[in-house]
Amino acid sequence: MRTDTSPPVRLSNYRPYPFVIEHVQLDFLLEANKTRVINKMTGKRSYGEHALMKLDGEDLKLVSIAINGLAVPEDQYEITEEGISIQMPVDEFILEIETEISPETNTQLSGLYMSGGRFCTQCEAEGFRRITYYPDRPDVLAPFDVRIEANKAAYPFLLSNGNPVRQGNIGTERHFAEWSDPHPKPSYLFALVAGDFDVYNDSFTTISGKETPLSIYVDKGDSQRAAYAMDALKRSMSWDEDVFGREYDLDVFNIVAVRDFNFGAMENKGLNIFNSAYVLADGQTATDTDFEAIESIVAHEYFHNWTGNRITCRDWFQLCLKEGLTVYRDQEFSADMRSRAVTRIKDVIRLRARQFAEDAGPLAHSVRPDEYARIDNLYTATVYEKGAELIRLLRTIIGDTAFFAGLNRYFDTYDGQAATIEDFLNSMQLSTSEDLREFARWYSQSGTPVVSATGTHDTIARTYTLSLKQKTEPTPGQTDKKPLPIALRTALFSNKGKRLTTKLNGNSDDEHLIILRDTQQDFVFTDVSSEPIHSLNRGFSSPIRLEDGLNDANRSALAAADNDPFAQWEGLQTLARNLLLDMVGEEDQTDRLNAFIDAIDEAFTAAIDDPAYAALILRMPTVGELILDQAEANPSSLHTARLKLKRAIARHMESSLVATIQHSETGAFDPSAEAAGRRALKATAIDLLSRLHDEHSDRISSSFHSATTMTEKLAALNALANIEGGSQSGEYFDAALTEFEEEWAEAPLVMDKWYSVQAMSVRQDLRARLQRLCARPDFDLKNPNRVRALAGAFAMNNPVAFHAPDGWGYEFLTDLILKVDDLNPALSARLVTSFESWRRFSADRQIHAEKQLRRLDDANLSKNAQDIITRALALSSN
C-alpha cells in the first residue's frame, strides 16, 4: 500500500488569500509544443505583514519573473512541485511572470491542451495553475484581459472570456485577438480556444432589449448539428429571465464543442466549452436521450452564469453552492420544457442509481464535506444530485414566496463575491419564519435517511395516527447520525382508492405536508372515517429511503387510484422491487407475479395517451437499484429474477407490444418531448419482446433495418444484444453491428454508441469481444468518451458481466485503469469508482474485487486514482 498520500485539505483550515489581484493581463503566444504565457498581475497586499506571496503552478517552465519592472533575483523566490513562493518587497505590485507549457503533450485534459488540432482549456477545479503561476483558488477574483497570438491559417478563430476588443494581422502568417472580461472572476472560469471551426450563429435579445450574438463552434461540416443546442440555449436564456429574473451580462455568448473532454461541459464566463457529445445532434445520429441531455446541459452551463459565475464559491468545500443550485435550476427548466412528472421520475431514477449507491458505500460523503484529498474526486452525485434535492426540499419547506425572496436576496447580497453555504442559508433564513438551523445539517451529514411508517386507525375517534421513525446508518468517518428535518408530502386514500380530505393541525386538505424532525414522531389526522392507506413522500419530496409499512394489496390499490403520476409510478416500482427481491428466494411467487402484472397492465392502459409516462410504467427496477436492498447481493440471481418478471410482462402484453412496434414514425424527425415519448414507448416494447428468447428476433432485426432515427436503431440493436437463449438473434446482432459500423465508422459520437451496446450485451463471448474492441485502432485511450463508452457502459450498465463470479469483469476493468491512469488521472479515478459497492456483493465476488483493488493499490497510480482506491479499501465504519 502507498503511504505517501498527502494530508487532506480541511474546511477548518480556510484562510483568505493575503493579497488582492486587481487586474490580470494574459498574453498567449500559441505553439503546440511550446506555448509562451505572459501573466501580468496588478495587485496589493490585503492584510497582515505577509512577505511571501505563494502562487500555485504545476508542470510549468519559468522563463522570467519581475516585480514593478525589476527582475526578481533567484534568491528571492523558490519553486516547488506545487508552485512558487516569492518575496514580495512592496505593498503594491505589478508582478509579471513568463512561463512555457506544452499543450501538445498534455493528455490530462486539464489546463491548456490540444483536441483535434485545436487549443482549448479546462481550468475547473485546478487547471489554471497548469497554464501559469497564480493564486488558483475560487475566492481570488479579478477582471481578465487576454491577448492571443497564433498562426492564422491553422488557428483562424481565437476566443476567450468576455467581450471581443480587437483583432488583427501580424505580418502575413500570424494574427492576434484581444478579449476583455469586465466581471471579476476566479481563475477556474478562465477559458481560451484557438482553431478552425464551422460556426452556427444566432442571437438573443435580452429582457432589457440588448441584442446578444450567440455562436456555437463545432467541427467542420457539423454546423447544422448545433441547431438544437442553439435552440436550447435561447430557451434557457429566456427561461432564466422569466423564472429567476436573471439576465445575460456580456456582449456575446460563445459555446465551443471539443471531442476530448473529461466531463459534460464547463461554464467558463461567456465561453462555455462542451464535450461535443452534448452539442451535436440530429435525428440520424443522436438518440432522444442525447437531445434531452443536450437541452439540460446547455441550460446547466448557461444557468451557471449567475449561480456559479456572478456568485462563485469561497472554496471547493462549497461546490454544492453552485452545482446543487444549478442542477436544481436545470431540472426545473427540463420540467417546464417537457413533462414535469416524467422529468421528476427520471431525476429520481438517476438519484437512486448514482447517489444512493454512493451514500451506501465507502465513498459516502456529505453534500458539503469538511475534508477532501483530491478536489477532482469531489464532483460527485452527492454534491450535484443530492445538492439539487436539498434546494428542492428547502423550497418545499419554506414555500415558493420565501424561496424566491430568499434567492433574490442571495443574488443582491453576494453578486460579484465568493460565497458559502452559510451565506446562502442566511439569505434564505431572512426570508422565512422557519428555523433553518436543523435544515443546515442536511449539508454536513452523509448517508441516506431511512424513514419507516406505521399507521393506526381509531374508528371511534375517527383518527389516523401515523407513526414515523427516521434512521441514518453510519458512514465512513461519521458514526453518529442526528435526525434531519424530512418533508413528506402525504395523502390518505380509502381502501377503495378514494383520496380522502382529512384534517391535520387544523388544516383540512387532501394532501398535507408533514415535517418529521425527530427520531420518532406521531402525526394525528382527524376526520378519518375508515381505515385509510397512506401515500408518503409524494413527488419524492425528500431524498430518503422509505419503508412504507404497506402490503402489496395496499400498494396496488394506491397505484390503481392515484391521480398523481409520480406517486403512481413510485407505488408500482415499490411493488416491483419487493416482488423481485422475493423472487430471488425459494418460495413460489406466481400469485404475486400475476397480481403485479395485472396492476402494470391496468396502469399502462390508463397511461397510453402519455407514451413517455407509459414507457416508465413498464420500466422495472435495475439490478443496480436492487442491490441496495439486498445483503450479499448476487447480480446474476437478481438479473434472472428481473428477466423472469419482464418475460411474464412481455407474454401477458405481447399483442399490444407488437402493435406498439408496428406503429412507426413517418415524416421529418421531430425532437419534441411528445415524439420522443412515442419512440421511448416503442423502445420499451422492443426491449420487453426481446425477453421472449428468439421469438421476436425477426421483428426486432427488421425494426433495426427500417429505423429512420438513431433512437429506434439503437433500441433494436440493444434488444438484439440482450436476447438470451436463442441463436438467430446472435447472427442478427453481428450483422447489424457490421452494417452500423460501415455506415458510421467516421462519426465518433455514433461509434461510441456502437462500443457501448457491445459492452452492455449479454452475449456469451463478451470477454473476448471486449478485448477485440480494446485492440481496435479507433479505441483511443486518450479520448474519455471512447473509454467511457466501453468501460463505463460495461462497469455501470452490465452488472452481470462486470460482477462475473470468476472475477474476469473486475480484472478487465483493472487492466484498463492501469493503462488510462498515466494519461488521464481524472478519468482513471472515475473508473475506479465502479468498485464503490464491492462490499455489498456475495463473498466470492468480494474476494475478486478486493484482489483487483489491491492490484491497483500496489501500482503507484495517480493521486486522484489513489484517493478512490484508498477509500474503497478502507475498513467500513459500519
Ligand code: TRP
Ligand atoms: N463545472 C462543470 C459543470 O458542472 C463541471 C466540471 C467540473 C468540469 N470539473 C470539470 C468539466 C473538469 C470538465 C472538466 O458543468
Ligand code: ZN
Ligand atoms: Zn455545473
